[in-house]
Amino acid sequence: MRDDLDARLLAAHAADDRAALIALYKEASEAADTPVARNFYLTHAYVFALEAGAPEAADLRARLVAYGAETAE
Numbered sequence: 001m002r003d004d005l006d007a008r009l010l011a012a013h014a015a016d017d018r019a020a021l022i023a024l025y026k027e028a029s030e031a032a033d034t035p036v037a038r039n040f041y042l043t044h045a046y047v048f049a050l051e052a053g054a055p056e057a058a059d060l061r062a063r064l065v066a067y068g069a070e071t072a073e
Contacts, residue, residue, distance in 0.1 A: 005031065018052040021045075026060070039069040046070075 005028055012020035025045035032038035042064055049057035064070035 002031070018048055019054070021048045022052065022054055022056065026056075035067065039064065039067055042067070043069065 005024065009021070009024050009028070011017075012024055022045050025041045025048065029038045029041035029045060032041055042060060046057060046060040046064060048054075049060055061070060065072050
């Protein structure tokens, strides 16, 4: 599965498909083996959501805050 996810991430980057990047980095965060990896991928999803003005940015930030990877303020 990891190879498939990596391939889909690379394809989304190549196509500059922001919606796919948000979804795929979110998926990667949920499949991550460690909290560090989870937060790494979740941060990427959040940044792409911010750049795209996507409504899920607020939820992604809230998750980062809950994990202690972002400040609440």
